[in-house]
Amino acid sequence: xxxxxxxRKSIGEDIDxxxxxxxxxxxxxxxxxxxxxxxxxxxxxxxxxxKVPINKDTIGNANNLKLVCVTATGTNNLDKEYLKTRNIEWxxxxxxxxxxxxxHTLALVLYLQEHLNYYDNYVKSEKYVCDKLFTHFEMxxxxxxxxxxxxxxxxxIGRRVADIAKCMGADxxxxxxxxxxxxxxxxxxxFEELLETSDIVSIHAPLDENTMHxxxxxxxxxxxxxxxxxxxGRGPIVVEKDLADALKNGVIAGAGLDVLDVEPMSEDNPLLxxxxxxxxxxxxxxxxAAVEARQRLMKIIYSQIEEFLG
Numbered sequence: 001x002x003x004x005x006x007x008r009k010s011i012g013e014d015i016d017x018x019x020x021x022x023x024x025x026x027x028x029x030x031x032x033x034x035x036x037x038x039x040x041x042x043x044x045x046x047x048x049x050x051k052v053p054i055n056k057d058t059i060g061n062a063n064n065l066k067l068v069c070v071t072a073t074g075t076n077n078l079d080k081e082y083l084k085t086r087n088i089e090w091x092x093x094x095x096x097x098x099x100x101x102x103x104h105t106l107a108l109v110l111y112l113q114e115h116l117n118y119y120d121n122y123v124k125s126e127k128y129v130c131d132k133l134f135t136h137f138e139m140x141x142x143x144x145x146x147x148x149x150x151x152x153x154x155x156x157i158g159r160r161v162a163d164i165a166k167c168m169g170a171d172x173x174x175x176x177x178x179x180x181x182x183x184x185x186x187x188x189x190x191f192e193e194l195l196e197t198s199d200i201v202s203i204h205a206p207l208d209e210n211t212m213h214x215x216x217x218x219x220x221x222x223x224x225x226x227x228x229x230x231x232x233g234r235g236p237i238v239v240e241k242d243l244a245d246a247l248k249n250g251v252i253a254g255a256g257l258d259v260l261d262v263e264p265m266s267e268d269n270p271l272l273x274x275x276x277x278x279x280x281x282x283x284x285x286x287x288x289a290a291v292e293a294r295q296r297l298m299k300i301i302y303s304q305i306e307e308f309l310g
Contacts, residue, residue: 046065047059102164108232109256115139148200149199152203166186174189212237
């Protein structure tokens with residue numbers, strides 16, 4: 001049995017993979033191009049990957065291949081019809097990062113809500129040294145308690161964020177992008193009502209025909225000028241040019257993003273023009289990447305291979 005990891009660095013070098021040696025030979029590559037993958041999968045029985053496209057070009061010569069494991073929930077990089085014709089099974093993972101993404105969502109909200117960048121810089125610039133007052137009131141902020149937190153996409157992560165927001169005293173409402181999601185614990189509202197009444201809007205939805213470019217100029221203009229937008233769902237849900245314009249013109253107060261249209265970030269991304277961290281914070285798709293979440297992820301992959309081999 002030969003297991004090939006095609007892009008090991010996508011799960012971090014600090015995650016121990018020695019347990020996979022139980023199954024046989026393990027070959028690990030940091031990254032793989034399409035051309036490299038074609039050569040590296042030739043004699044693999046199982047491949048483990050994150051972003052590498054899996055299709056005829058990459059596994060056409062993999063005559064021994066029986067199982068493809070994706071270290072992510074999304075499977076857009078798999079040509080499932082081709083896999084079916086080859087009788088190659090595939091697995092993905094879900095639910096491993098709920099706590100991590102919910103925690104990161106709260107971190108982005110608090111960073112913006114309390115203007116932590118401003119106050120940190122104020123102290124480190126030594127303006128606080130020998131100041132006349134023990135408190136500096138320059139950047140006003142509000143409590144989350146009794147504010148409305150609108151959630152777009154009330155799946156597992158959205159529900160966890162809703163629970164956290166509720167514990168902080170927020171009035172939680174949600175919008176179902178599919179129209180099929182109902183939760184008796186929270187109030188379901190229309191998209192327009194969520195935008196118009198929420199002080200915080202956080203996105204936890206998948207990317208599909210219902211969410212592509214959902215947050216555009218029109219949507220942003222419906223939000224409160226004091227509102228904060230958080231996107232930890234998928235980058236293309238937000239029209240980045242429209243968001244950049246909204247932040248420049250004070251249409252909304254701030255935005256926290258962990259996902260972008262193109263990742264890694266493209267050099268022509270309009271959000272690069274906004275250097276004010278009191279208005280915008282962008283993290284490089286790390287919401288899911290807490291150590292515990294990545295450990296859970298690889299335990300799931302291990303169990304999938306173990307179960308498949310019987």
